[in-house]
Amino acid sequence: MKGSVTKRCPCPVQRNARGERIACKIKHGSWTYVADAGRDPATGRRRQLRGSGYATKGEAEAALAEHVDSVRKGTATHDERQTVAAYLRGWLEQREANGLRPTTLQSYRQHVEQLFVPQIGHLRLRDLRPGHVEAMFREIAKPQPGRRPRGPASIARIHATLRSALGAAVKRRLISFNHAVGIDLPKAQRPRVQPWQPAELGRFLDFAAADPLGALFETMAGTGLRRGEAAGLRWVDVDLEAGVAIVHQQVVAIDDGKPCPHCGGRHREASFGRPKTRSGEDRVVDLDSGVIGVLMAHRLTQDAQRAAWGEAYLDHGLVFAREDGTPWPPVRLTKRFNELVRAAGLPKVSLHALRHGQASLMLAAGVPMAVVSKRLGHSTISLTSDTYSHLLEGVGRDAAERAAALVPRALRDHSVTTPAPETTQAPRQSDGGPGIAGVDGAASGNRTPDNLITSEVLCRLS
Template sequence: MSRGRRRGHGEDSVYQDGDRWRGAISLGYGPDGRRIRKKVSGRTKAEVLEKLRELRKQLDAGMPAPDGKLTVGAFLDRWLRHNLPGHVADSTLDDYADMVRLHLAPALGRKVLSKLTVADVDALWAAKREQGYSPNSIRIMRAVLRKALGQAEREGLVSRNVAALSTPPRIGQPEGRALTREQAQRLLAELRGHDFDALVTLMLAFGLRRGEALGLHWSALDWEAGTLGVTHAVKRVKVRDGRSGRRTRLVVSELKTRRSRRTLYLTPELVEILREHRARQAKRRMALGAAWQDHGLIFPSRVGTPMDPDNFSHTFSRLCRRAGLGHWHPHELRHSGASLMLAQGTPLHVVSEVLGHSSIAITKDVYGHLVEGEKRAAARSMTEALLGP
């Protein structure tokens, strides 16, 4: 039987119920007109009064009442369904959903969101390291959780972002593999006259990403000025309507950031290679007639549709082996192009703009080791200026 004084409508109440003390605070009225109350409990009256004071302080500060039942898994699901769509690309949403499903929800999903701690999150990263995941993979997991908890923090569901406070993985920048100048020339000689001739040449010359190269449009090419705009990319995304029976589809989407949308400046030799490529494409289009599906792409499939990036990768690797170079991936053309640009003395900030990096810091982290010669030359120049020849 409960004892203690109950208060009137709209006031906080504290009362004893058996060997427990309980308190309640009014949160107003819901859409159905019924009063909404938040309840707390404790072993002593003082404990309950302190909980009510903290709760009232949060409400007065404009924060929602803490939900002691909302789990991390339920919040992440809501975040993916309601907060992200329309604010990120479909492909990014798919990546986030996979990260939540495969890594975050299984480990943290059952924990109460408001009680999630830095120690919980650090323990997850440690477990992932023990399972053999790379530091970069853990970095991506942390970034996704940090973004999600940032939304929870804005809504007042958590008082701090424990993912942001967790210890980030230490990531060493791998130098990667790059074609030498002689290897690049051998590859282009092997591709001369092939459908991939112009494609691989541009990827090497400008360090283009695979999707960017496949998303180049004829309409973005100015023959007289010798410029080509990089504005779109081909990528594979999940099918969401469920009506087609296919799980994924190819899309040509606009590049997201200002730095990634850029202009390539073509030499007369590159313009001529593109003219030859266009002539070959025109012959194929005439031969196919109505079967040709024109999307305005410079490097489409053999019927004019967007080229599947994975199909391109498989064929490219086969051509590399035929040229006696072994197995190579198209992404290594990007690294090769950047390395060759720096070897020719191209300033680092120019390489960064050509590659479409979001900042020169990224270019420096990945390719800074390749400018050792310039640093030594600078040291020699300063030594001569200060100490004489």
């Protein structure tokens, strides 16, 4: 591999008798190296790698030698002269082409366009350093006028996006190190969920029973389905006789610009996608008798609506659809839930709390954590444990008692001996000195023959 070093300074270029450039002798300017990187396999054009800003010729030559050595070892990187902004946008396009979930893609795009590009997008990808990343996150954490400060959990999600993007750049040999790794961030703690008490949940379900969305809310409370999963549930995926439902899709609150797979049109603020996690896809959820009854009654109501609309009914096969058969936008479900909660005079909780309530009821009933995790479609059992472990305070004691009851033991008397009642006539004493109370010739009282034991309680137990 070929390369050279040159000095860059404001002085006029000087050459020797053979026409070769002579380096300036004045101690100013900086040294640069240029290395031949061969031809681009995609375009066939010649590539050159440059490094600049070195104070001496020796530093530039050492950097060139280091680069030549990395090429020889196969560890050299080349950012293809991309800025951070250009790389991140290309990364988003690649993730979308690879089938990233629409909601995740939307979140990534917001982070890139609203946070990363304004702060570090102008930098060359190869020039990005941990200091740039740390400065950006300090700016992101600052309170902004008109909005709440971002909490540690939000910052952790933003950081995860950048870490994933730069990790992909390392794999592609565009950079040699992921500068989003190892930086200091505010510690994020998962907030404790506080679902309704069973009596409060019952009050809400009774109050909402007559509402057009009452069946949806009761199904969420009885199955732990997410909002989008309930909105995307199809009749073909529900077996009321067997008492099971299979989660195949969800409705997400975005307009991805793609035509609806069922009617060919576009639905504002609603599109169909896969469930949130891979472990949540195609999962089987058992239905209790109460939910089965609600769904049977709801189906009769939906059949009447279909008949009333006639040919104008846009059947999407959904269990919970609007009167014309189109999907409910998820934001509309949340809005109606909040209205019903206020009208019922109940403590304010989020719609997602119905899912938390199902988890808390199962754990209180002694259902194993692994079963709860699978039913909810969590990606890992540790997520379930971290979210709901604080709800197990009484369950742990009950489990300990049941476990102890399985071990057969002989009956034992744990009571403490009480002193004998006082009598008017002192007991007889033998000449043999102190003895055992209650035995002829023993000393009176609770004392023991062992004078080293002075505790009254221990004397009685001895």
